Amino acid sequence: MAYRITDKCISCGTCEMECPVGAISQGDERYVIDPEKCIECGACQSVCPVGAPEQE
Ligand code: SF4
Ligand code: SF4
Numbered sequence: 842m843a844y845r846i847t848d849k850c851i852s853c854g855t856c857e858m859e860c861p862v863g864a865i866s867q868g869d870e871r872y873v874i875d876p877e878k879c880i881e882c883g884a885c886q887s888v889c890p891v892g893a894p895e896q897e
Contacts, residue, residue: 843876844879845897846871846873847895851893852871855888856888856889857872859884862878863878864878883896
C-alpha cells in the first residue's frame, strides 16, 4: 500500500525533494502523497524528522 503523511507533519518540505517519483506535494495543512504515484520506496519516511509518513 502507498505511504501517507500523518498529522505529525510540520511541513518542512524535506520529503518532497527526496521522493524519486514526485508523489509528494504541499497541501493545505500538511504535505500529501499521491497514492497513484507512490512506489512505496520508503525514502520519505527515512528523511522525515518527525516520522510523519506511514505505510497504510
Ligand atoms: S514512499 Fe517513496 S515513492 Fe512513496 S511518497 Fe515516499 S518517497 Fe515517494
Ligand atoms: S519530511 Fe516529514 S515533516 Fe517534512 S514535509 Fe515531509 S512529512 Fe512533513
